[in-house]
Amino acid sequence: MRTRMLALALGLLALNVLPALPSVGWLWGIGMTGMLCLVCRWAVPGLFLLGFAWACCSAQWALDDRLRPELEGRTLWLEGRVVGLAQQGAHSVRFELAEASSRRAQLPQRLSLSWFGGPPVNSGERWRLAVQLQRPSGLLNPHGPDQEAAMLARRIGATGRVRAGERLAPASHAWRDSVRQRLLVAQAHGREGALAALVLGDGGALAQEDWQVLQATGTVHLLVISGQHIGLLAGLVYGLVAGLARVGAWPRALPWLPWACGLAFAAALAYGLMAGFQVPVRRACIMLAVVLLWRLRFRHLGAWIPLLLALNGVLLVEPLASLQPGFWLSFAAVAVLVYVFGGRLGAWNPWLAWCRAQWLIAIGLLPVLLALGLPISLSAPLANLVAVPWVSIAVLPLALAGTLLQGLPLLGEALLWLAGGSLAALFWTLAQVAHWQPAWTPVALPIWAWLMVGGGTVLLLLPGGLPMRVLGWPLLLLAGCAPRNEIAHGQLEVWQLDVGQGQAFVLRTRHHATLYDAGPATRGSDLGERVVVPTLRKLGVRELDLALISHAHADHAGGALAVQRSVPLVRVVGGDPDELPGQLQAQACASGEQWQWDGVLFSLWRWQQAGDSNQRSCVLHVDAGGETLLLTGDIDAQAERAWLRESTAGPVDWLQAPHHGSRTSSSQAFLERTRPRGVLISRGRHNAFGHPHAQVMARYQALGITVHDSALHGAVRLVLGSFGQAVGQRSQRRFWREPT
Known part of the structure; x- marks a missing residue:
């Protein structure tokens, strides 16, 4: 039985490694072959093929439900119902819309929308909205998260921005939203958002600083509903019935064991539904059902059978769940515990078993975290040693009891106040641990x-x-x-990172590293912190010999402070040094300055007569073994003409498109003089500026220049000095990525 269940699981999981989905004909053939194998009693290959066919069919249905390309960028009036819990920010609200319909077009079943300056939106409401729609997309950087895969796993068929709207009908059956609203206005020592996360699995009200503390201490699982919460609640209900039966207080007409198992599962299922029934909850409920069934009927059932049943149950209901990191972490943690505590001779005392469990889970999850490219908390064993029992024994019972007794104002409010105080003490303790030992982002391993x-x-x-x-x-x-990916002497590895409507380049020689621009930062979103710093660490950059900020605009300099906080900077140079953020002390870009690192020649240029920040961009010219790269910042046509008058001006092999391909740059004279064989464009998909301009793209095409666009190709890598080709991250084919 175990082998057959494992074969089914492998078939369902094989979806993750496919560069493209099989055609409909192939899927029919695979499914029929699987059925034939079962008829012939070849259960293992049959279950594998059927699981594979079902996973591929489910994935194809999700892909077919994406927004049609011809509707991308258009603004449509549509109607739909708000599902899930809307995330209300200071200036915007994000929510998901289901059952979307429009008179003018067929729409995906589920949309992810943002409304800047919009009114409050509640679960269950029906709205009529004017929305500018886009196909699901996201930033794609080396060893970073894949947002397209995450949206496909949630079956998001389109994203969009709401331009206008009206509420058609109030919420109906939106009890989760009403519970959240009551929790958020409770007096809980400022930890109302943490209570909503613990009770409902809603992390939207947690501050970014709180998430950073949880990540640094490896305790994120405590504030999102996980298996331990489900198991604890079920255990409390089971223990209560068993205790009543032991003291004779349980009705004799009702057999206590079936009732204890049934009530325990009902309580766990109700809690899971209140929390949104995500992957860890589904896994926990299925495992709990198997364990309770074992308690009733099958005493000799091993622990691996419930785990495999849960794995197959989750994947059969939602095969795309395996595209989410939480799926792998959830099942891996349970598998480690089953492996460590199952079939061992002798007994450990409870305290020793608890301590060993924390250390062994940390060790067991290390390969999973490395494969997923997630930060690793070195303090997690110590933090969880205290935090898990604190939440499980003190916080969770108080929070659930306070939520259920909110109809009794004094009692419910008192319980939530105590739960909030316990959470406040926990967060203070975790913050001290996080300050002592921040999360570690290891180098990406071969x-x-x-x-x-x-x-x-x-x-x-x-x-x-x-x-x-x-x-x-x-x-x-x-x-x-682990050894770094060594770069040959005289060569330069260049990464144009995918930072949306902004710019960031990482340049590495054999022993030195430079950052040219640091990505954008806006209110609530710092790409320097989210993208640039993690990428530097995963590439093995522990110190930057030079951070060169072309000019002071936020799309180039916004992420510089986050980089400065996280990575030691030997030297900072800026084209607009006096206009950079106050804590960033930079030297002025000096035209004519040259230096050499590991056989690679670098030189700077800036137009002395520049009139604005774009024109003052510091231009970096790099020569690696005769192959050249020109990074231009946001210079315009006037600055380009000034550069052409320099004696060093001439052809280059690679050009960073000035000003993201704006119409005011990439003049005909400039392109004819530089004659690059490839141009690198860093910009956001569907940006409001219209970058790159059609006229500029026509010039590139007329001159036979190959375009590498971060919005289409993701992060782009080239090795200067090898005279090879630039490679985008999207060239690594996955079935959920559109071909470029």
Whole structure:
């Protein structure tokens, strides 16, 4: 049975590695072959093929439900019902709309919308909205998250911005939203948002600083509904019925064991529904159902059977769940516990078992976190040692009881006040731990190093006393000291990062690193912190020899402060040094300055007669073994003419499109003189400025210049000095990514 369940799970999970989905004909063939295998009693291959066919069909339905390309960028009037909990920010509201319909077009079933300056939006309401729609897309950077995969897993068929709207009908059956509203106005020591996250799985009201503390201490699972919350509530209900039966207070006409199991599962299911029934909750409910069934009928059922049942149950209901990191972390954590505590001789005392569980989970999840490119909390074992029982025993019962008893104002408010105070004390403690030991973002490992780390993890999880177990430690240490991707002497690795409507380049020689621009930062979104800093760390950059900020506009300089806070900077140079953010001390860009690192020649230029910030952009020219790159910032046609008058002006191999391809730049004379074979454009998809302009694109095409656009190709990498081609991240085919 275990082998057959594993075969079905592997078939369902095989979806993740597909560059493209099979055609309908192939899927019919695979499905029929699977059925034939089952008829012939070849259960293992049959279940694998049927699981694979079902996962592919489900994925194809999700892809077919995406917005049609001809509707992209258009503003349509549509109607729909708000589902889930809307995320109300200071200046905007984000929400999901289901059952969307329009008289002018067929729309996806689920939309993710944002409304800047819009009114409050509540779950269950029906709205008529004017929305500018886009196909699902997101930033794509080396070793970073894939937002398109996440949206496909949630079956989001389009995103959009609301331009206007009217409420057609009030909320109906929106009890989750009403519970959230009551929690957010409770007096809970300023931790009302944390209570909503704990009770309802709604993290929208948590501040960014709180998320950073939770991530740094590896305790995010405590504030999103997880299996431990479900298990704790079920255990409390089961224990209550069992206790009443033991003291004779349970009705004799009702057999206590079936009732205890039934009420425990009902309480867990109700809590899961209140929390939105996400992947960890589904897994926990299925496992709990199997365990309770085992308690009633099958005492000798091993722990792996419930885990495999839960895995297959979740994937059969939603095959795309495996595209989300939380799916892998959730099941991996339970698998580690089952492996560590199952089938071991002897017994551990409770305190020793609890301590070992925290350390072994941290070790067991290390390969998963490395594969997913997520930060690793070195303080997680210590933080969870205290935080898990604190939340489970003190906070959660008070929060749930206070929520259920809100109809009794004094009692409900008192319980929520106590729960909020407990959360406030917990967050203060976690903040101290996070300050002492921040989260660690390791260098991205090559596949061979990751396999060795995985092997070391397996060895360390073996029972104590087994030979060769100690060899797991040196293999595990590869995660922290794996060799960097060495760059040859005289060559330069160039990354144009995907930062939306902004710009950031990472330049690396063999022993030196430079950042040219730091990405945009707006109110509530700092791409320097979200994209640039994690990418630097994953590329192995621990110190920047030079941070060159072309000019002071927010789309180029906005992320510089986040970079300065996280990465040591040897030197900062700016084309607009006096206009940069106050804490950023920069030297002025000096025309004619040259230096050489590892056989690569760098030189600076700035127009001395510049009249505005764009014209003052500091231009960087790089020569690696005769192959050249020109980074121009936001210079316009006038600054381009000034550069052409310089004696060093001439052809280049690669050109960063001045001013994101604006009509005021990339003049005909400039392009004819530089004659690049490739141009790099950094811009946001469907940006409000119309970058790149059609006239500029026509010039590139007429001159035979290959365009590498971050909005279409994601982050772009080239190795200067190798005379090779630039490669975009989207060239790594996945079935959910559109071909470029």
